[in-house]
Amino acid sequence: MDESHGALAHHFETLKQQREANTLGMWAFLATEVLFFGVLFTLYLVFRSAYPASFEAASDHLSVVRGTINTVVLLTSSLTMALAVNAAEGRKRSMMVLMMGATAILGVIFLGIKASEYYTDYQEHLIPGLNFVWEGSDAAQAQLFFTLYFIMTGFHALHMIIGLAILAVMMIYGWRSGYEADTMPVERFGLYWHFVDLVWIFLFPLFYLI
C-alpha cells in the first residue's frame, strides 16, 4: 500500500515516515487553530455564565431552522471531502475532482445561508456597532451576545472562504493529474476542512440551541 503513496523527499527515510511527518505537522497547525478559536470560546463561556438570561433571550433571535440546515450542509461537505481524500488515495482522478467540487458547492451554499442570516440580523437591527437596537432589558448584555456571535461565526466563515479558495486551486491541479504522485496535499486539506466543520459543531449549539 505504502509504496504507492507519493514521491519520497530526500530528507525522509521512508514514505511512511514522510506521511507521518505530513500528518503530524498539519495537526500541530490545527492545535494552534484550536487555541485561536479557544480564546473566543473562553470569552463565550465567561459571558454566558455571567449573563445566562440575556444570552438565552438574545439567542431566540437567531433562526434555528437556517442554523440546522447549515449544519447539515457542512456535515455533508465533510462527507464529500472525506470521499475526495479516499478517491485521491485510490488514484480515482475524476471522482476526486467531482467530490472536491461537491465540497466546494456545499461550502458556497453554507456561506450563502450564513449571509442571508446576517442580512436578516441587519434588518432586525441586531448588528453591534452598526445598527444595534434592543427592545428588551439589558441591552448591553444582548449586544455582547451578538458581538460574540458575529466575531465567532465571522472567523468561521473566513476560514471557509480561505478553504474554498485553496480548494478551487486544488481542483484545477487535481484535474491536471497533479496529485498522481503525491496525495498528501489532498489529505492535509481534508484535515483543515474537517476542522472547520468541528468548530461549527460547537458554534451551532452554543449560539442557536442553548
Next chain:
Amino acid sequence: MEHSSPRISVYFLVYGGLLVLLVLTVVISLFHLGTLGIALALTIAVLKALLVMAYFMHLRYSSRLTQLFAGAGFAWLLIMFIFVMADYISRGWVGQ
C-alpha cells in the same frame, strides 16, 4: 498491511450518525430543559466532534504521536477553560 484510512461504507455510517445526533440535539432544544439541556447539547457536540476526528480525520487509524498532537490542543483548551472559570466563579466567594 496497515490501514491509514477507513472504507467508504464507514464514512457513510459516520455521516448517518452525525445526522441522527444533529436531529437529537435540535429536538432536545425544543423542550427548553435549562441546565440539563445545556449538558445534553454539549455532550452531543462532543460526540459529533469525536466522530469527525476519529473517522473523517483518520485519528483512529493514526499513530500514537499524531493522536497525542491532536489531543494536546484540546487538553490545553480545557486547562484554559478550567483556570479562567475557576477565577470567575470563585470571585464572589471572597469577602469585601
